[in-house]
Amino acid sequence: MSMLTIALDIMGGDHGPPVILSAALQAIQKHPDCHFTLCGHRDVIEPALADLRADARERVTVSHCEQVVEMGEAPTSALRTKKQSSMRRILELVETGEADACVSAGNTGALLTLAFYVLKTLPGVDRPALVSAMPTASHHKVFLLDLGANVNCTAEILFQYGVMGSVLAEQTAGIEKPRVALLNVGEEDIKGNAQVKYANQLFRNATGINYIGYVEGDDIFTDYADVVVTDGFTGNVALKSSEGLAKLVINEVKRQSRRNLMTRMMARVALPLLKTIYNSVNPDQYNGASLLGLRGIVVKSHGNASADAFYYAIHQAIQEARMRVPEKIKNRIETVLLEQI
Template identity: 85%
Template sequence: MSRLTIALDIMGGDHGPPVILSAAKQAIQTLPDVQFILCGREEIISPALEDLTDDQRQRVVVQHCEQSVEMGEAPTSALRNKKQSSMRKMLELVEAGEAHACVSAGNTGALLTLAFYVLKTLPGIDRPALVSDMPTASHHRVFLLDLGANVNCTSEILFQYGVMGSVLAEQISGIQQPRVALLNVGEEDIKGNAQVKYADQLFRNARGLNYIGYVEGDDIFTDNADVVVTDGFTGNIALKSCEGLAKLVINEVKRQSQESFFSRLMARIALPLLKTVYNRVNPDQYNGASLLGLRGIVIKSHGNASADAFYYAILQAKQEAEMNVPEKIKSKIETVLLEQL
């Protein structure tokens, strides 16, 4: 497997194969150094590839899968009854070394369960974490985790998240000694629950991590930290709130710019600026949450992702595969995490 290979779950997502296939074709056409394995029903996939060039078609393998995991399906059902599903097959391709990474917009709970079962976690990692990057005031990216993989986290798991997030920030953003922070209800030492306070102690006692202490919710966007650690319950709420606010701002600007002739005129004048702001806050470009801590690269796209958003998730998979993120996490664990256990 000399060429970088990415497996895609074509059947997952709220909008089904049409959106995923559109993103897949965009990736095939714009990433000539990548081979793709498309997992799903061949009778749906193959007709959509007919307009590809011969060279592009040679970089695509269609892996027929009889089953697919439904968006509302229980994770245990997906594990027990969907052994021939497109989601499971793409994970098995990564486990077997036939793909360097995989991407799915399917059922989050099922993906977490199947990935945990098929790929297993790295030594020293109890549970994988969902992590994604978000914009900051200084145009840098901040990595937030966990985004919903584990709603209840021990202090030790929060510490593991910090180690993994530090590696991701270093490899993806090129930051030397990324600043790691714990999300809390205040920056003072007396604030927070017992779980967060003990995690704070673990971070302070760790060697090889640039831990800066607590941050509050508004600090996520101020570039005060490169990695913000929290449990999946809080992280998921923070993520969805941020996405909702971004969409509100975008829609409100559109609405206000059409209210009168004067507003339409001013909108045309300010169009370059508005496009810049839109590109900064558009949630599509931040689609693609990494499932860190596994023995392979798994990227979770939003279920309702557009074709452009899913394409960004594919780019995330490519970048992590090129950086060999799991191996870097394993190395960091050996030098930092295992010393603490």
């Protein structure tokens, strides 16, 4: 297997370079078959690499960038005035083939705008989609998209999302014939708005995709479907609500276990079980939303991600690069999407 190159935006994120560099060092040590290009200011990056072993340091390139896209900066400003930014550099490395994938925790709107401008979409794809894996009751993953790239989606775009999500589930989770569903306010055919009803017809008329119909919000986590399709507004609300609930459950378990001596003793006995529950719902391990539909691999980390969470985003990028996900999406589009034209 040839060595992959992953480009990392070191300057993005709410917590700045220290957290991103910590995750980068984890990835360098855990993935000896990968080369990493760290994009950002060299004065920030170089000191963090001082303690790396010589063999690991050989797999790291520092790409000096004078500019930083700020977290609150307007996407159009980033496009016009930040041509030397670390965010733009990682995308250009993917566009030229110098990197197989890139990861950023920076400004989401700016990343979407720059990625769309630099990489362009695949033939047959109108708009890219943000997609992420989420846990289910059976410990399988469900892929939810769109998570906020496009607030308003036509039926045709929702259909494209289903095709792309199906390819991602196949290639990164090893799911044969992923079950694709549309998120709706009810399971009956009469429910939903016009674009959801029309998208439902497109899915039912298509070949090569395992469409199972509508699902409601509470079915996202029941392992009813492997891919759940919706517009960016609804998807983002569903994602943030689920993450908030997971954090509430984790914090409540911690609070109750520390309430008194008896609960602390019970918590100690139940510690292995509590760790298993924590690991299954901890949002960190599901960090890393893929921007599907582009001519290259772009993974968006949460801006407030911890070092461990950002590492999971890097791992997602490596998985997609190994499986050549954009190429697989392009092939599927040619056989499924273009037949609808």
